[in-house]
Amino acid sequence: MIIVQKFGGTSLSDEYSRQHVLRHIRREKAEGHRLVVVVSAMGRRGEPYATDTLLDWIAQNGNSLPDREKDLLLSCGELISAATLCSLLNREGIPAVALTGGQAGIRTDARFGFARIVDVNSARILEYLEEDKVVVVAGFQGATEDGEVTTLGRGGSDTSATALGAALPAGIVDIYTDVDGILTADPRMVSEARPLAMVSYEEICNMAYNGAKVIHPRAVEIAMRAGVPVRVRSTFSEGLGTLVTHADSVRRQGGWTDRTVTGLAHVKGVTQLAVETDNGPSDVQLRVFRAMALSGISVDFINVTPAGVLYTVTDQDAPQAVRLLEEMRFSARVRSGCAKVSVIGGGMNGEPGVMARIVEALTAANIPILQSADSNTTIWVLVAEDDMVPALQALHAAFGLHLAPTR
Amino acid sequence: MIIVQKFGGTSLSDEYSRQHVLRHIRREKAEGHRLVVVVSAMGRRGEPYATDTLLDWIAQNGNSLPDREKDLLLSCGELISAATLCSLLNREGIPAVALTGGQAGIRTDARFGFARIVDVNSARILEYLEEDKVVVVAGFQGATEDGEVTTLGRGGSDTSATALGAALPAGIVDIYTDVDGILTADPRMVSEARPLAMVSYEEICNMAYNGAKVIHPRAVEIAMRAGVPVRVRSTFSEGLGTLVTHADSVRRQGGWTDRTVTGLAHVKGVTQLAVETDNGPSDVQLRVFRAMALSGISVDFINVTPAGVLYTVTDQDAPQAVRLLEEMRFSARVRSGCAKVSVIGGGMNGEPGVMARIVEALTAANIPILQSADSNTTIWVLVAEDDMVPALQALHAAFGLHLAPTR
Known part of the structure; x- marks a missing residue:
């Protein structure tokens, strides 16, 4: 089986991490798998070849x-990581080659800084795999038809990994991180949070969109379309982490038989704006959202009623949003310092009473719900920022997430 | 006119040098020239993106x-320099692009670490020049037909510059260094040494081959074949440095009307070996040179006579050379700590009495000549290392090199 492994920016920074990386590669090799390993640039500012260090250098120059040239420069960070891992593997007697994104066949459009992958030609990688070599690929980058070097923007190396996984195709894409998989909640907020055995592509996308620091939605989408399973797992353990796959596979394998809710996510620093329409012109809603859009302010949690408009913006955007409303002479109530708590579960679709359980749990904990919204796989509640951690803890307990099956 | 400028590894390391680099670029732009600027990696070990720093990093990992991967890694050094200069130029309001060697059209064979240029396609550079951009090219590197990144080995960035100069073609290739051009001798040995106004391609090659730290012969050869004039000049002054061109141009422009000898070069650390053939087998010479060649020992200054074989090796190779001779039971006289002094001049061809003047000058200075050799443009003498500096000074004076015309 072909396995794509992706290691993050910190995995090559110190000897301890490097040894763990080599262990994962040796293990899969020993089991007879063929390996493509995607690496990011070194992570921490100040490290010689970290992305931020390269940018600092240019800031001084x-x-x-x-x-275009920024992409050319930044591509060196991943290239140096790839060469580093290649050297480490060869020392271990594991034949390896290092490829740039372009050499690995990742063709992109020419939107420098946030290029989209348009095609992956895996012929060259397959040739090297035939020669029994570990193929180390510089993540986060590709090349245009004309040979321009591009970078993929946020979540870039995850995207490189799943795109290669989809093109080869790989039997699985393993995303190695510093946690044991995808957790039911942020463990800094909920100490009972635990890694999930299995989640669906849709669930992990929802978690990411709602603030959980997991694999980037772009990368998930590519894996989902190709049907390549992804595992999110720890560099520092032998645990199998969380398997990300199609919802029906999750269902078939019993992933949801005992769960309605899969996990919780949260976003802090939210401001709620309530605009009253009672005495205003009839096109208040239209004018509000048009003004926000023209100023590039993202709005969320929109609730339009005859009595008014309720919506949220980030605390950073709030002053400008308020100024815009004042310029239009709309009266608005402003509530800053809110948090959005998301309850996510592919199994809640059609399941009655989920909202009731949320309200019950939060009421019991004396937490006022400032606003709510729901889709077929997610329910969002807005609470005061001070109530965020108690809300997460109450909901974690209420849905029995501390009992979620791990692997 | 298209001008190719090449700046060395130290030119971007500090603010002072950077300002001088920008000055040269601004000046040529102001005169209406179109510019291609080739840059090396930063020079000094310890500087974040210097070649040696990258190699040290791998040595630790x-x-x-x-x-193949070493080339991929090292190419980042020049790439970062190119991005750096591109950033500096854009800040100055001078539109610039940065290209890898491959993007600049430099096609090479696949001999990683010492690739040869097989073709230069300048179409892309010409397009950017049409857009009135300064084209910054990462030196020292190219790419194969298959997109493999290669490095050109020693003298690589000079070679990039003259190869681009030949392909465009450029009106001139300016090699910026930290001296005012090609000097009549090493100024650390001969304080009267001065920059030459003009030398021929052949002369500069001879100087380089004989130990002078000037532009690499590979680079000169490419310029010579294409007939592109090269200037070797200082980053830190406005001096025009030394023009390197065809011998007949030098002659036509009066470069040799008043000179027989153009300059002096020297190599230290030479061991002279004298093998006597009197009592040995008849194939002594053959066996000596075959043994040296099989052991990868470069021999120089070869003098074969019926009485024996006289030749030189480096001091480093000497112990092994002596051991090989002993194994063959040849008796050899060994004289280590010698220096080779080269007297170079395109104008000495057919000029009588040059050797006589050399002998006269060295005899007057009480310097024994241990061995000599000559070609049509160079005369070499071997002296004791302690005699090297006095020999250089005596010859410099004897040929009136302190009067050489500069620009």
Whole structure:
């Protein structure tokens, strides 16, 4: 089986992490698998070849790099990581080659800084795999038809990994992180949080969109379309982490038989704006959202009623949003310092009473719900920021997430 | 006119040098020239993106990088320099692009670490020049037909510059260094040494081959074949440095009307070996040179006579050379700590009495000549290392090199 492994930016920074990386590679090799390993640039600012260090260097030198050249520069970070791992593997007697994103066949459009993958030609990787080599690929980058070097933007290396996994195709894509998989909640907020055995592509996307620090939705989408299973697992253990796959596979394998809710996510720093329409013109709603859009302010949690408009913006955007409302002479109530708590579960679709259980849990904990919204797989509640941690803990307990099956 | 400028590894390391680099670029732009600027990696070990720093990093991480990947890694050094200069230029309001060697059209064979340029396609550079952009090219590197990144080995960035100069073609290739051009001798040995106004391609090659730290012969050869003039000049002054061109141009422009000898070069650390053939087998010479060649020992200054074989090796190779001779039971006189002094001049061809003047000058200075050799443009003498500096000074004076015309 072909396995794509992706290691993050910190995995090559110190000897301890490097040894763990080598262990995962040796183990899969020993089991007869063929390996493509995607690496990110070194992570921490100040490390010689970290992305931020490269950007700091340019900031000190003119600070005027066009996007095209910035991509060319940043691509070196991953390239150096790839060469580093290649050297470590060869020392261990594991034949390896290092490829740039372009050499690995990742073709992108020319939107420098946030290029989209348009095609992956895996022929060259397959040739090297035939030669029994570990193929180390510089993540986060690709090349245009014309040979321009591009970077993929946020979640870039995850995207490189799943795109290669989809093209080869790989039997599985393993995303190695510093946690044991995808957790039911952020463990800094909920100490009972635990890794899930299995989640669906849709669930993990929902978690990511709602603030959980997991694999990037772009990367998940590519895996989902190709039907390549993804595992999110720890660099530092032998645990199998969380399997991400199609909802029907999760269902078939019993992933949801005993759960309605899969996990919780949260976003802090939210401001709620309530605009009253009673005495205003009839097109208040239209004018509000048009003004926000023209100023590039993202709005969320929108609730339109005859009595008014309720919506949220980030605390950063709030002053400008308020100014815009004042310019239009709309009266608005402003509530800053809120948090959005998301209750996510592919199994809640059609399941009655989920909202009731949320309200019950939060009421019992004396937490006022400032606003709510729901889709078929997620329910969102807005609470005061001070209530966020108690809300997460109450909901975690109420849905029995501390009992979620792990592997 | 298209001008190719090449700046070395130290030119981007500090603010002072950077300002001088920008000055040269601004000046040529102001005169209406179109510019291609080739840059090396930062020079000094310890600087974040210097070649040696990258190699040190790998030495600490497995130290087992295959040649192909080593080239991929090292190419980042020049790439970062190119991005840096591009940023500096854009800040100055001078539109610039940065290209890898491959993007600049430099096609090479696949001999990683010492690739040869097989073709230069300048179409892309010409397009950017049409857009009135300064084209910054990462030196020292190219790419194969298959998109493999290669490095050009020693003198690589000079070679990039003259190869681009030949392909475009450029009106001139300016090699910026930290001296005012090609000097009549090493100024650390001969304080009267001064920059030459003009030398021929052949002369500069001879100087380089004989130990002078000037532009690499590979680079000169490419310029010579294409007939592109090269200037070797200082980053830190406005001096025009030394023009390197065809011998007949030098002659036509009066470069040799008043000179027989153009300059002096020297190599220290030479061991002279004298093998006597009197009592040995008849194939002594053959066996000596075959043994040296099989052991990878470079021999120089070869003098074969019926009485024996006289030749030189480096001091480093000497112990092994002596051991090989002993194994063959040849008796050899060994004289280590010698120096080779080269007297170079395109104008000495057919000029009588040059050797006589050399002998006269050295005899007057009480310097024994241990051995000599000559070609049509160079005369070599071997002296004791202690005699090297006095020999250089005596010859410099004898040929009136302190009067050489500069620009």
